[in-house]
Amino acid sequence: MSSNETDDMQRRGFLKCMTWAGTAMVWTVVGGVPRARLVDSAEAAQPSTGFTFAQISDSHLGFDKPVNPNTTATLQDALKQVEALPTRPAFMIHTGDISHLSKPAQFDTAQQLMGATKLTAYTVPGEHDILEEDGKSYLNRFGKGTKGDGWYSFNHEGVHFIGLVNVVNLQGNGLGSLGHDQLEWLEGDVAHLSASTPIVVMAHVPLWVVYQDWGWGTSDGAQALSYLKKFGSVTVLNGHIHQVMQKVEGDVAFHTARSTAFPQPAPGKAKGPGPMMVPAGELHQHLGIAQVSVVSNTTPLAIVDTPLI
Amino acid sequence: MSELDQPGAPARRTLLHVLGGAGILAALSARHGAALAQGASGAQIVIDNFTFAPTPLAVSKGSTVTWVNHDDIPHSIVCPKLNLHSHAMDTDGTYANRFDRPGTYDYMCGLHPHMKGRIVVT
Numbered sequence: 001m002s003s004n005e006t007d008d009m010q011r012r013g014f015l016k017c018m019t020w021a022g023t024a025m026v027w028t029v030v031g032g033v034p035r036a037r038l039v040d041s042a043e044a045a046q047p048s049t050g051f052t053f054a055q056i057s058d059s060h061l062g063f064d065k066p067v068n069p070n071t072t073a074t075l076q077d078a079l080k081q082v083e084a085l086p087t088r089p090a091f092m093i094h095t096g097d098i099s100h101l102s103k104p105a106q107f108d109t110a111q112q113l114m115g116a117t118k119l120t121a122y123t124v125p126g127e128h129d130i131l132e133e134d135g136k137s138y139l140n141r142f143g144k145g146t147k148g149d150g151w152y153s154f155n156h157e158g159v160h161f162i163g164l165v166n167v168v169n170l171q172g173n174g175l176g177s178l179g180h181d182q183l184e185w186l187e188g189d190v191a192h193l194s195a196s197t198p199i200v201v202m203a204h205v206p207l208w209v210v211y212q213d214w215g216w217g218t219s220d221g222a223q224a225l226s227y228l229k230k231f232g233s234v235t236v237l238n239g240h241i242h243q244v245m246q247k248v249e250g251d252v253a254f255h256t257a258r259s260t261a262f263p264q265p266a267p268g269k270a271k272g273p274g275p276m277m278v279p280a281g282e283l284h285q286h287l288g289i290a291q292v293s294v295v296s297n298t299t300p301l302a303i304v305d306t307p308l309i
Numbered sequence: 310m311s312e313l314d315q316p317g318a319p320a321r322r323t324l325l326h327v328l329g330g331a332g333i334l335a336a337l338s339a340r341h342g343a344a345l346a347q348g349a350s351g352a353q354i355v356i357d358n359f360t361f362a363p364t365p366l367a368v369s370k371g372s373t374v375t376w377v378n379h380d381d382i383p384h385s386i387v388c389p390k391l392n393l394h395s396h397a398m399d400t401d402g403t404y405a406n407r408f409d410r411p412g413t414y415d416y417m418c419g420l421h422p423h424m425k426g427r428i429v430v431t
Contacts, residue, residue, distance in 0.1 A: 275382065
């Protein structure tokens with residue numbers, strides 16, 4: 001991306017959804033000013049202080065259709081890539097749709113593979129993870145110490161991480177939903193934090209409305225974000241749409257991750273948001289991981305998306 | 310994966326595509342904005358590309374409506390008026406519900422609530 005394009009986006013203030021495919025990118029926000037540039041992965045941000053964490057998403061273990069008949073293998077490839085990062089991440093996050101059908105065997109495989117990295121995995125459920133036993137098959141494995149349908153927060157080296165659940169009790173408005181109880185908890189969770197605390201929010205469905213017609217958004221996401229207004233650095237990490245999209249609004253940066261299983265079409269570019277068949281040999285270019293760098297005492301969070309090539 | 314969710318799926322898929330044709334015929338015979346069910350006892354709604362068809366669907370009371378999912382992604386049926394929450398239907402999976410009372414029933418997919426449908430029972 002050229003600097004002109006970046007400047008133009010800043011002028012508009014409200015960044016339209018953007019997609020980068022098949023290439024690594026560093027994306028930083030300094031004092032609310034976004035900078036995006038293409039890099040090769042060797043140049044991936046490596047903070048002199050602070051830490052990094054890895055994001056994987058939408059593994060859909062159990063999915064075996066021709067689009068990707070072996071989602072276990074592609075998750076393994078993603079995890080290998082996480083382990084091969086030049087800076088070992090402090091932990092990893094999985095932003096939902098770990099399984100395709102919430103089957104015990106699918107969750108077991110995920111836990112086994114993620115556990116083998118010896119990295120702590122923080123997860124939030126996707127709509128595919130709560131199909132059995134009212135979500136208990138997910139909560140029994142991944143929900144220890146969480147509240148409600150699986151929401152929670154934790155601190156790591158001065159950064160406050162919040163895991164939200166926006167896939168339960170979906171309503172007729174067609175979008176993801178957090179619900180009253182979770183919003184009330186969120187308001188209380190951040191009430192006593194200083195405004196200089198960097199915030200990272202994880203949720204499966206994008207918290208901002210990417211594409212209403214396909215339900216790619218959260219109906220009460222704006223209310224959640226209103227509780228985070230006082231903070232100077234808010235980074236929102238989502239999955240669900242199986243492609244990289246980013247947007248910056250004020251001090252809030254939104255980012256969606258690639259899937260480790262299969263790509264989905266860009267908004268409105270197909271009849272529906274189902275799995276997208278790509279030419280043989282090109283699947284790995286559409287799958288990937290993200291590495292997020294947190295630099296101490298400053299606001300930037302750098303996100304590097306890397307396809308599984 | 311070690312588990313295959315739908316062994317023998319191709320044969321069933323062929324059968325269901327034939328049945329799906331019946332749903333399309335129902336759509337073609339639509340009158341007054343609602344498709345007519347195939348007889349009093351049963352009707353089928355096909356899910357294809359994140360869309361219910363036909364919708365709206367008119368059936369007479371006592372009819373059983375069967376949904377069949379032709380997508381690679383699971384879907385479910387949620388009808389708030391009936392407090393109805395189906396299991397997730399994987400590819401070629403089905404779900405059936407009998408409608409005993411006249412009325413208009415709006416439903417949606419529990420996983421993808423932008424997918425909406427309507428059944429009119431008379």
